[in-house]
Amino acid sequence: xxxxxxxxxxxxFRVAERDPGIGGALRGLVRRRHRAxxxxxxxxxxxxxxxxxxxxxxxxAGKSTTVKVLAGILVPDGGRCEVLGRVPWKERIAHVAxxxxxxxxxxxxxxxxPVVESFDLLRDIYRVPKADYARSRNELIxxxxxxxxxxxxxxxxxxxxxxxxxxxxxxxxxxxxxxxDEPTIGLDAVSKLAVRDFIRTLNRERGVTVxxxxxxxxxxxxxxxxxxxxxxxxxxxxxxxxxxRARVTRERWLLVDLEDADAxxxxxxxxxxxxxxxxxxxxxxxxxxxxxxxxxxxxxRHAVRDLFVQxxxxxxxxxxxxxxxxxxxx
Amino acid sequence: xxxxxxxxxxxxxxxISLRGQMQYRASFWMLTFGNLFAAGVEFLGxxxxxxxxxxxxxxxxxxxxxxxxxxxxxFALAEGIGRGFDTFPGMVKxxxxxxxxxxxxxxxxxxxxQEVQLMRVGxxxxxxxxxxxxxxxxxxxxxxxxxxxxxxxxGGGAYLFIGLFVLxxxxxxxxxxxxxxxxxxxxxxxxxxxxxxxIYRPWFRRxxxxxxxxxxxxxxPAPLLLDRDAGGIPTWVSWGSPAAGVLFLLVAxxxxxxxxxxxxxxxx
Numbered sequence: 001x002x003x004x005x006x007x008x009x010x011x012x013f014r015v016a017e018r019d020p021g022i023g024g025a026l027r028g029l030v031r032r033r034h035r036a037x038x039x040x041x042x043x044x045x046x047x048x049x050x051x052x053x054x055x056x057x058x059x060x061a062g063k064s065t066t067v068k069v070l071a072g073i074l075v076p077d078g079g080r081c082e083v084l085g086r087v088p089w090k091e092r093i094a095h096v097a098x099x100x101x102x103x104x105x106x107x108x109x110x111x112x113x114p115v116v117e118s119f120d121l122l123r124d125i126y127r128v129p130k131a132d133y134a135r136s137r138n139e140l141i142x143x144x145x146x147x148x149x150x151x152x153x154x155x156x157x158x159x160x161x162x163x164x165x166x167x168x169x170x171x172x173x174x175x176x177x178x179x180x181d182e183p184t185i186g187l188d189a190v191s192k193l194a195v196r197d198f199i200r201t202l203n204r205e206r207g208v209t210v211x212x213x214x215x216x217x218x219x220x221x222x223x224x225x226x227x228x229x230x231x232x233x234x235x236x237x238x239x240x241x242x243x244x245r246a247r248v249t250r251e252r253w254l255l256v257d258l259e260d261a262d263a264x265x266x267x268x269x270x271x272x273x274x275x276x277x278x279x280x281x282x283x284x285x286x287x288x289x290x291x292x293x294x295x296x297x298x299x300x301r302h303a304v305r306d307l308f309v310q311x312x313x314x315x316x317x318x319x320x321x322x323x324x325x326x327x328x329x330x
Numbered sequence: 331x332x333x334x335x336x337x338x339x340x341x342x343x344x345x346i347s348l349r350g351q352m353q354y355r356a357s358f359w360m361l362t363f364g365n366l367f368a369a370g371v372e373f374l375g376x377x378x379x380x381x382x383x384x385x386x387x388x389x390x391x392x393x394x395x396x397x398x399x400x401x402x403x404x405f406a407l408a409e410g411i412g413r414g415f416d417t418f419p420g421m422v423k424x425x426x427x428x429x430x431x432x433x434x435x436x437x438x439x440x441x442x443x444q445e446v447q448l449m450r451v452g453x454x455x456x457x458x459x460x461x462x463x464x465x466x467x468x469x470x471x472x473x474x475x476x477x478x479x480x481x482x483x484x485g486g487g488a489y490l491f492i493g494l495f496v497l498x499x500x501x502x503x504x505x506x507x508x509x510x511x512x513x514x515x516x517x518x519x520x521x522x523x524x525x526x527x528x529i530y531r532p533w534f535r536r537x538x539x540x541x542x543x544x545x546x547x548x549x550x551p552a553p554l555l556l557d558r559d560a561g562g563i564p565t566w567v568s569w570g571s572p573a574a575g576v577l578f579l580l581v582a583x584x585x586x587x588x589x590x591x592x593x594x595x596x597x598x
Contacts, residue, residue, distance in 0.1 A: 089594060093434045096432050097434035108432075111350075112349075124335075
């Protein structure tokens with residue numbers, strides 16, 4: 001039984017248009033022109049329990065719109081959507097009691113309250129039984145190392161600390177489903193790692209299903225077993241990270257450090273795509289030329305200090321999938 | 331059936347809001363004092379007016395003071411409880427309303443709990459002081475039924491003003507630009523209701539009786555509270571006047587629900 005079923009979801013926003021200047025603003029008071037912006041143009045996917053899915057796409061592709069529909073705070077124009085057997089927006093209260101949501105850009109905590117009091121208030125809001133609450137709270141405090149933060153007012157927390165507290169806050173009621181909207185945005189490297197570790201533990205050990213939207217491709221590579229790419233309101237790709245790579249390009253990269261920074265490098269089967277001092281990046285198709293042959297050819301012609309082969313970074317793949325086009329945000 | 335702990339949760343919100351405000355102690359005391367002072371000056375103005383003219387369309391200073399006390403006490407209670415609705419447009423604009431939708435509780439309860447303002451005790455105190463003075467200055471004795479009605483009228487008035495705050499907040503689901511017009515009804519309403527509505531023009535009185543039932547804490551219960559001539563107002567209307575505010579709030583909450591539905595279908 002899938003936990004989430006989304007079928008042919010559509011949503012169009014009406015955006016008010018205004019002419020520039022004071023005249024335009026005044027005209028807008030009387031008569032307003034609207035422009036229809038299609039945010040979702042028939043999105044479909046299913047999620048099984050325990051999946052950890054990366055939901056990615058450029059700004060304005062429909063990521064947040066989808067997450068809002070799944071979270072029950074936005075009603076779509078058409079299509080079917082069932083989460084844990086419920087239509088989210090029809091039974092909002094029953095639905096949101098079963099899910100956890102974290103927005104990286106916005107805290108769910110009370111700004112002036114010590115962290116622990118936000119937690120206690122959430123216990124009352126979600127009506128978590130005392131024993132369950134104590135267990136779940138202590139577990140989360142241990143996993144996220146929150147002990148020293150508990151008495152600090154939220155406004156005094158650093159971004160990384162706040163995100164850890166927000167994650168705990170979204171999980172106190174032990175939801176089976178977690179939506180994370182850019183959970184690592186703006187975090188330093190250490191905090192990012194801590195957040196990723198936590199998400200992995202949560203998914204692997206507690207079996208929580210996670211949908212993660214992000215612009216940080218390292219999040220995706222580190223965490224996701226499955227990647228759904230949305231662009232222009234439509235699903236552009238859905239599958240494993242490897243499948244996504246294979247679909248877009250078979251290309252590999254050969255990174256070479258040369259002794260001579262000014263050497264001219266050419267090869268019939270590889271293309272120089274980047275050059276940075278001694279470092280040269282060559283893209284090649286392993287079906288056309290064996291990696292060993294390419295390396296041998298280069299080593300014969302140039303003094304090679306170091307070299308290694310890698311897959312193109314996921315950013316590159318995604319950029320190609322989007323076709324370099326970023327539709328305007330509604 | 332699950333035990334309804336909504337009042338309990340609301341009290342939790344109140345406690346938290348108050349504790350938050352106490353973190354800014356200086357600001358709290360200054361605002362409370364400022365509030366008290368402003369309201370005090372206002373009543374002095376009315377006092378001076380009566381000193382000059384003696385009475386107002388047949389109403390004595392003590393009678394007007396009673397209305398003044400009722401309206402200001404009711405408004406202070408409403409502002410204390412429903413202040414979250416007052417600051418709600420900013421919440422919609424900033425997208426913070428989504429956060430409330432993500433929690434498994436009625437949105438109206440959460441909005442009301444957003445902000446409970448303790449500094450309104452200034453206005454409340456002042457309303458109660460004027461009310462107390464009016465009660466001793468009035469010639470009639472305060473029997474138990476009269477006291478009951480007075481309490482009811484103040485309570486009904488508080489409901490009415492909360493209803494107005496809810497309506498004002500509801501409008502912001504559609505627009506954040508035309509809210510000034512609501513201020514003329516909420517804040518204008520308190521100003522208006524401080525005087526007996528009978529001194530105003532008929533259309534104005536009708537508006538504040540049938541559309542926004544401000545009259546229900548004013549000239550409608552007046553015959554019973556002040557032992558005056560009924561002037562054509564049936565006794566049951568005077569007794570029933572507190573219900574008008576409750577009804578008004580219920581209607582406002584219905585409209586609120588429609589507003590929330592509109593919000594979730596437009597996403598803004």
